[in-house]
Every structure is written in structure tokens, then in C-alpha cells.
Amino acid sequence: MRKTGAQILIDALIREKVKVLFGYPGGVVIPIFDVLYDTKELTFILTRHEQAAAHAADGYARATGEVGVCLATSGPGATNLVTGIATAFLDSIPMVAITGQVASPLLGTDAFQEADIVGISRPITKHNYLVKTIDELPLLLKQAFHIARTGRPGPVLVDIPIDVSRAVLDDYHYPESASIRSYRPNVVGHTRQIKRAAEAINTAKKPLIFAGGGIILSGAHGKLLELAEKTNIPVTTTLMGLGGFPGTHPLFIGMPGMHGSKTANFALQECDLLISVGARFDDRVTGYVAKFAPNALIIHLDIDPAAISKIIKVDIPVVGDAKNILTSLNPMVKPRAADAWNDQIKEWRGGQLFTFTDSTTEIKPQQVISTLYRITGGEAIIATEVGQHQMWTAQYYVFDKPRRLLTSGGLGTMGFGMPAAMGAAMSHPGIPVIDIAGDGSIQMNIQELATLSLNRIPVKIVILNNSYLGMVRQWQELFYHKRYSSTCLRGGSLCQECVGTGECKKPYIPDFIDLARSYGIAAFRVETPDQVEQTLRDGLAVDGPALMEFIVAREENVFPMVPAGRPIDEILEGS
Amino acid sequence: MSTHTISLLVENHSGALSRIAGLFSSRGYNISSLTVAETDDATVSRMTIIVSGEEEILEQIVKQLNRLIDVIKVIDFANEEAIEREMLLVIVDTSKSNRHEIIELGTIFGARIAAVAPTSITIEIMGTRRHLDDFVAMIKPYGIKEIVRSGTIALAQSRK
Structure with a gap:
């Protein structure tokens, strides 16, 4: 079949079952957009910034498990993708980023809109390609999708x-397979290692399951539930693993780490066997590594051999796909009745995993999230930005199912949530898609209100407005003598006018309600606690996108908190 | 600190070297020696890297090298016996009176004279890194005009 390079690209996307493509045009991708003009098999969403296109592709991938795809032009278009690609890389999200490039003879000449995006993106992609001739284009596209979705997934960039x-x-003709001699991810765990793991589980007195994003990526949630219920072993999941195990299950003890539950942190420090499944021992989880899980034998199930013993020394490594390994492992473990260890956990746990002091005079941000959880019945896809609201979401919205929480765990990218929610909504999940945001984060990709509005993408945005970059302010309060340097968003740079008065008379800029309306988006502002529930209901009932702004308690902190670099049982608790 | 000699078989195309070097530089590790050339298969290059660093971090880097799509095979000679060789070319200042002495020194080290000029002599020598270091130490007092070392190449010792 005779085709141009641009036609080959679009044909490849269709054959790879790509349904939505997010992107932005520019000089060197006009041939590709020209083909898109007549393409009916996939939907193209024009964002207002390339970064949002990358996050939207990422959000689509997180919500569906399919490869997300974004497209940008050379130079600034490509560099604008960088944060989105890095976000996907740190959370192992399958993504293919297509960039246009200046004509081959101009490469390396500082041509107009030229940037060496292959060089720039090398440390933040699983792999990347500069396509040198049209002959290699079909195979490289096939390989890009293969690499992105197999093994430990990740973003792949193709520069054309x-x-x-x-x-x-x-x-x-599009290749049938993408055999790559140097890339054969090991998906089946070593039988002898699985046996060793089973023996350790069968003899442990205080075992604990510690599950991460790998559970969700491999679709192992069913097998994880089977393992936990058969053995009565309590389960903690990382931020990336939330929803990989039912949050309402009696064996679930919340996420661990810096803002994790006390129960999870105490259990980690006390357990004699830690069964880590698809988690990578991030520093926000381990705290001071040398004092992490000091009494535990450690089993580590991970598809990436390089993740084994990267942070802590592992006793029984099993390399392979989590679902495959658990399928082999589960029949080998003996049923275990709940015992004194389970009682101990129950005692630590008490009633709720997380608690806050509610108020009748001001809106507590945790209250907004709890109410949202209650009225959606947990049946929503929740995207977050990064900061306090993200941690409160992890604490107070309970996730029973995988692929329901879309959050930038590894890179911690502010501005991720709204475009990611947009991507997820484009998969038509049949449940509400909600971005929980802070007033700082939402402004980092606020231009996407236009994309939501024009395409009637039904994303609901919940802004918890405390007029601060709240997480940084919290650190300044606790560790920098309340010197709120550049964290108040009411004043200009380094504003100190309210110091000592506690009152700021300045209006918040922008007025989110007027702003949303100027984009043609329904908007609601709430300033008193008694209106929270009704406004959430009204906002969710809007046909199309909607924005709800909650003016919340300004200096509410996220607790519990383990200060960075401290052992995870040194927990600060709020009043 | 420990020093590792790492041998890699990699896809022979652009970008491979940069990806590999990036794994070391992102840790702030300096590669002390690096050689790359095609093997008998033109699509495959062999790379030999010598690097010093914390033992655990080097082990981690080796795992990450294995993970790169362009890397076909990684051999860390920390765990295997290897035959290592390096080549050195050096131009040494000479005068009529000491030329003979320098040549004799070279002979002791198994070096060859590559070129002779009125006030200098070019010596080539091959051997282990240590052997070359020793030779350089001996020749230095005579005055080194220019020196180049190839970097180490290494192969696992065959027992068959």
C-alpha cells in the first residue's frame, strides 16, 4: 500500500486501537494534521497547551490501561511535553508521545523551532526514537507501542x-510484531523464588502486604484480594496503589508514609514479614530508610529487576508481573486465621483511619472531600493536582476499585489533574470524572477550561481555595518559623502586609467564578459549611463541565505527618 | 569506593552511548575509561567502561544498564575474571645522550618505538592499566610532550 509518512503514522495509531489523540499543531506537523482532517476512526482533542496534551494522554492511560497518545510540533511544542512525559515516566504510565521535527538536512543547525527532543527526553522516557527514514517508520511505531505497554510500562517518544x-x-504494511532482541521483559516469576516467598508467608507471625501502583498496572487487584482474604494479612497500599485493594475492606489499613495512617506506619515498623507487591519504596513511604521496617524479612515482587534492592535490601526478590506471580503464589500459601497480630492492628486502628476536627463556621477541606465521597458513593474517577488537597483526597476519598485515582505520585506535578481528568473523561467511563484541585495547582493549566468548554467534556472541578500554596506553607509553619515566603496567593511576591494581623483584605485573583463563566463553564462558589453538600450535588448534576470553588479554612494542615527523613513511626498529629 | 570494569554489547546506533553515559552522569559518577567499537556483527557494538563509585550504587547502575532497550548484554567484571588491555602512545623529549636509555626502558616494558625525531621519540605500549601506569611513572622524568591512552578493552577469560 502506498502511503505518506503522515498517513502511516495515523494508520499505525488506528491499528494500535488508539481512540483519542491529544495535541497541538505547528509548522512541522502540518502534514500529520492534514491527514487528521479526514480521519474518522479516532478523535482528536485540541488542547490549549502541549503540557495538557501529555497529561490528558496520561490520564486516559491511567483510567483505561490503554496507551495514551499525544502529538506536538517541534521545538517549543516538544519541550512543552517534557513535564507530562516525566510525570508518566515516574509513575510507569504507558504513553506514546509523537513530536514533529525539522527536516532531516536541517538537524543540528539551530533551525527554526528546532530542539533536540530525543536528547532532552532521554532520561525521562523508557525509550525514544528519531525516525531517520520513512522505511523504518512502521517498525519504530510498532516498537514504540510495544515498549510503552509491556514490562514496566512507560512513555516512549517518537520524533518524526x-x-x-x-x-x-x-x-x-504495518508489522505484526515488534520483536526486539534486547528487550524481553521477564513476566513469569521464578518458581523457586515464589516457593521461598510462600514458605516465608506460611511461617510469618506478623505479616503485612505492602502494595503499590504495580497492582493496578498489571491488573492484579483480584489476585491481591484473594491472597489477603485467604491469609487474613492486613494490607497497606501506597498512594499509587490506592484502589488496588478495596479501601472499605476490613483488612485495609490505609496508605503508609509521610501522610499515611498511623496504623499503616506502626504495622510497617512492627511486622516480621513485608510482602511488597509492585511498590518501589519511595522516600515519601519509607521515611528514614535505615529505620524502615526494622524487624521484617522482605519479599519484593516487581517486574523491574532494577527496582529490587534499589532502596532497601530485599531478602526474597521475585521478578515478574504481579498478577502472574500472585496467580502462582496464592495456591501455595496456607489459609491463616486472624490472630493476635490482627488484633494488634485493630487496636492501633481504632475507628477511622483518618480524622479531622470539623467546623460549623468555616469549611474544612477534608469535609468537602468526605462529602464528595459520600454523595458519589465512591463511584467516580478522581484526579488530583499536587499538594495538601492531594493528600486529603488520598485520606478521605475511599477507593474500592483500581484506575479510579489519577494522581502524580512520583514527579508530583502541579497542573496534572485537570488535563488528566479531561483525558479520563474522553474514555467515557460512565461515572463522574472529578478533578480535586488547590487554588495554586489549578492555575498551572487553567487554559484547559477552553478545551473542556468547547468539547463539552464533562469534567467537574472542585477547587479547595485556601489562598495558599498550602503544602509548602505547612512546611514553613512547622519547620521555618511561619515565614510564609511566596506561598500566599493573595499578595504579590513576598507580600508581608498581613504579618501579625492574620487578616488579609486583598481580593483573590483571579475570580474563579467569573473566569469559568468567561469560558462558558457553569461555576459555583461556596463560603459556608452548610452549603457544601448541595453545591456538590448541583455541580455534579451539570450536563457538561462545571467548576465548584470552596473557600476553605486557610491554615488547615495535613496530618498525620512524618517530617521528611524521619522514621515513619515519629508521627506529628494535629490538634 | 570500588572500581568496576563493565562490558556491554549494545545496538550500534545513535543515542545508545548517550543513554548509557546518562545513567552514570545522573548519579554524578565520572566514567574514567570508555571504549566503543563495532563487533564482528556490524549491528552490535562492544563498549568497555571503567568507573569508580559506591559498590551498591554501581550494582544498581548495572541493573539499570540491563534495562535499557539498546543494551543487549551486560557483563560486570567485578564478578568474573577478565583479560584487560589498554594501549598508550607517548611522545618523549629526548637528547642524544638519553635516547638510548629511554629505548632501553621501553624494551623492559615491552614497548615499541613508533617514530624517532631529532628531539623526540614516540613510543607505543600495550598492557594492563597498571602496566601502563608504571611505564608512565618511569618515563615522566624525561619529559612527556604528549600522551594518549586508548582506554581499556576487556573480555572474559575463556575456560574452554
């Missing part, structure tokens, strides 16, 4: 010079 997009290949 405009002369390749314009060139014609006479005998095009």
Missing part, C-alpha cells in the same frame, strides 16, 4: 522530521 512525514513509502 517533516521530510519523513511527507515522504512516500510504496509498499507500506
Whole structure:
């Protein structure tokens, strides 16, 4: 079949079952957009910034498990993708980023809108390609999708010079397979290691399951539940693992780490066997590593051999896909009745995993999230930005199912949530898609209100407005003598006018309600606790996108909190 | 601190070297020696890297090297016996009176004279890194005009 490079690209996307493509045009991708003009098989969403296109592709991938795809032009278009690609890389999200590039003869000449995006993106992609000739284009596209979705998933970038997009290949056919001699991820765990793991589980007195994002990526949630219920072993999941185990299950003890539950942190410090499944021992989880899980034998199930013993020394490593390994492991473990260890956990746990002091005079941010959880019955896809609201979401919205929480765990990217929610909504999940945001984060990709509005993408935005970059302010309060340097968003840079008065008379800029309305989006502002529930209901009932702004207690802190670098049982608790 | 000699078989195309070097530089580790050339298969290059650092971090880097799509095989000679060789070319200041002495020194080290000029002599020598270090120490007092070392190449010792 005779096709141009641009036609080959779009044909490949269709054959890879890509349904939505997020992107932004520019000089060297005009041939590709020209083909898109007549393409009916996939939907193209024009964002207002390339970064949002990358996050939207990422959000789509997190919500569906399919590869998310974004498209940008060369130079600034490509560099604007960088934060989105890095976000996907740190959370192992399957993504293919397509960038246009200046014509091959101009490469390396500082041509107009030229940037070496292959060089720039090398440390933040699983792999990347500069396509040199049209002959290699079909195979490289096949390989890009294969690499992105297999093994430990991740983003792959394909950089296509405009002369390749314009060139014609006479005998095009899309390859059936993408055999790569140097890439054969090991998906089946070593039998002897699985046996060793089973023996350790069968003899442990105080075992604990510690599950991460790998559970969700491999679709192992069913097998994890089976293992936990068979053995009565309590389960903690990382932020990335939330929803990988039912949050309402009696064996669930919350997420661990810096803002984790006391129960999870105490259990980690006390357990004699830690069964880590698809988690990578992030520093926000381990705290001071040398004092992390000091009494435990450690089993580590991970698809990435490089994750084994990267942070803590592992006793029984099993390399492979979590679902495969658990499928082999589960029949080998003996049923275990709840015992004194379970009682101890119950005692630590008490009633709720997380608690806050509610108020009748001001809106507590935790209250907004709890109410949202209650009225959606947990049946929503929740995206977050990054900061206090993200931690409160992890604490107070309970996730029973995988792929319901879309959050930037590894890179911690503010501005991620709204475009990610947009991507998720484009998969038509049949349940509400809600972005929980802070007033700081939402402004980092606020331009996407236009994309939501014009395409009637039904994302609901909940802004918890405390007029601060709250998480940084919290650290300044606790560790920097309340010197709120550049964290108040009411004043200008380094404003100190309210010091000592506690009162700021300045209006908040922007007025989110007027702003949303100027984009043609329904908007609601709430200033008193008694209106919280009704406004959430009204906002969720809007047909199309809606924005709800909650003016919340300004200096509410996220607790519990383990100060950075401290052992995770040194917990600060709020009043 | 420990020193590792790492041998890699990699895809012979652009970008591979940069990805590999990036794993070391992102840790702030300096590669002390690096050689790359095609093997008998033109699509495969062999790379030999010598690097010093914390033992655990080097082990981690080796795992991460294995993970790169362009890397076909990684051999860490920390765990295997290897035959290592390096080549050195050096131009040494000479005068009529000491030329003979320098040549004799070279002979002791198994070096060859590559070129002779009125006030200098070019010596080539091959051997282990240690052997070359020793030779450089001996020749230095005569005055080194220019020196180049190839970097180490290494192969696992065959027992068959």
C-alpha cells in the first residue's frame, strides 16, 4: 500500500486501537494534521497547551490501561511535553508521545523551532526514537507501542522530521510484531523464588502486604484480594496503589508514609514479614530508610529487576508481573486465621483511619472531600493536582476499585489533574470524572477550561481555595518559623502586609467564578459549611463541565505527618 | 569506593552511548575509561567502561544498564575474571645522550618505538592499566610532550 509518512503514522495509531489523540499543531506537523482532517476512526482533542496534551494522554492511560497518545510540533511544542512525559515516566504510565521535527538536512543547525527532543527526553522516557527514514517508520511505531505497554510500562517518544512525514513509502504494511532482541521483559516469576516467598508467608507471625501502583498496572487487584482474604494479612497500599485493594475492606489499613495512617506506619515498623507487591519504596513511604521496617524479612515482587534492592535490601526478590506471580503464589500459601497480630492492628486502628476536627463556621477541606465521597458513593474517577488537597483526597476519598485515582505520585506535578481528568473523561467511563484541585495547582493549566468548554467534556472541578500554596506553607509553619515566603496567593511576591494581623483584605485573583463563566463553564462558589453538600450535588448534576470553588479554612494542615527523613513511626498529629 | 570494569554489547546506533553515559552522569559518577567499537556483527557494538563509585550504587547502575532497550548484554567484571588491555602512545623529549636509555626502558616494558625525531621519540605500549601506569611513572622524568591512552578493552577469560 502506498502511503505518506503522515498517513502511516495515523494508520499505525488506528491499528494500535488508539481512540483519542491529544495535541497541538505547528509548522512541522502540518502534514500529520492534514491527514487528521479526514480521519474518522479516532478523535482528536485540541488542547490549549502541549503540557495538557501529555497529561490528558496520561490520564486516559491511567483510567483505561490503554496507551495514551499525544502529538506536538517541534521545538517549543516538544519541550512543552517534557513535564507530562516525566510525570508518566515516574509513575510507569504507558504513553506514546509523537513530536514533529525539522527536516532531516536541517538537524543540528539551530533551525527554526528546532530542539533536540530525543536528547532532552532521554532520561525521562523508557525509550525514544528519531525516525531517520520513512522505511523504518512502521517498525519504530510498532516498537514504540510495544515498549510503552509491556514490562514496566512507560512513555516512549517518537520524533518524526517533516521530510519523513511527507515522504512516500510504496509498499507500506504495518508489522505484526515488534520483536526486539534486547528487550524481553521477564513476566513469569521464578518458581523457586515464589516457593521461598510462600514458605516465608506460611511461617510469618506478623505479616503485612505492602502494595503499590504495580497492582493496578498489571491488573492484579483480584489476585491481591484473594491472597489477603485467604491469609487474613492486613494490607497497606501506597498512594499509587490506592484502589488496588478495596479501601472499605476490613483488612485495609490505609496508605503508609509521610501522610499515611498511623496504623499503616506502626504495622510497617512492627511486622516480621513485608510482602511488597509492585511498590518501589519511595522516600515519601519509607521515611528514614535505615529505620524502615526494622524487624521484617522482605519479599519484593516487581517486574523491574532494577527496582529490587534499589532502596532497601530485599531478602526474597521475585521478578515478574504481579498478577502472574500472585496467580502462582496464592495456591501455595496456607489459609491463616486472624490472630493476635490482627488484633494488634485493630487496636492501633481504632475507628477511622483518618480524622479531622470539623467546623460549623468555616469549611474544612477534608469535609468537602468526605462529602464528595459520600454523595458519589465512591463511584467516580478522581484526579488530583499536587499538594495538601492531594493528600486529603488520598485520606478521605475511599477507593474500592483500581484506575479510579489519577494522581502524580512520583514527579508530583502541579497542573496534572485537570488535563488528566479531561483525558479520563474522553474514555467515557460512565461515572463522574472529578478533578480535586488547590487554588495554586489549578492555575498551572487553567487554559484547559477552553478545551473542556468547547468539547463539552464533562469534567467537574472542585477547587479547595485556601489562598495558599498550602503544602509548602505547612512546611514553613512547622519547620521555618511561619515565614510564609511566596506561598500566599493573595499578595504579590513576598507580600508581608498581613504579618501579625492574620487578616488579609486583598481580593483573590483571579475570580474563579467569573473566569469559568468567561469560558462558558457553569461555576459555583461556596463560603459556608452548610452549603457544601448541595453545591456538590448541583455541580455534579451539570450536563457538561462545571467548576465548584470552596473557600476553605486557610491554615488547615495535613496530618498525620512524618517530617521528611524521619522514621515513619515519629508521627506529628494535629490538634 | 570500588572500581568496576563493565562490558556491554549494545545496538550500534545513535543515542545508545548517550543513554548509557546518562545513567552514570545522573548519579554524578565520572566514567574514567570508555571504549566503543563495532563487533564482528556490524549491528552490535562492544563498549568497555571503567568507573569508580559506591559498590551498591554501581550494582544498581548495572541493573539499570540491563534495562535499557539498546543494551543487549551486560557483563560486570567485578564478578568474573577478565583479560584487560589498554594501549598508550607517548611522545618523549629526548637528547642524544638519553635516547638510548629511554629505548632501553621501553624494551623492559615491552614497548615499541613508533617514530624517532631529532628531539623526540614516540613510543607505543600495550598492557594492563597498571602496566601502563608504571611505564608512565618511569618515563615522566624525561619529559612527556604528549600522551594518549586508548582506554581499556576487556573480555572474559575463556575456560574452554
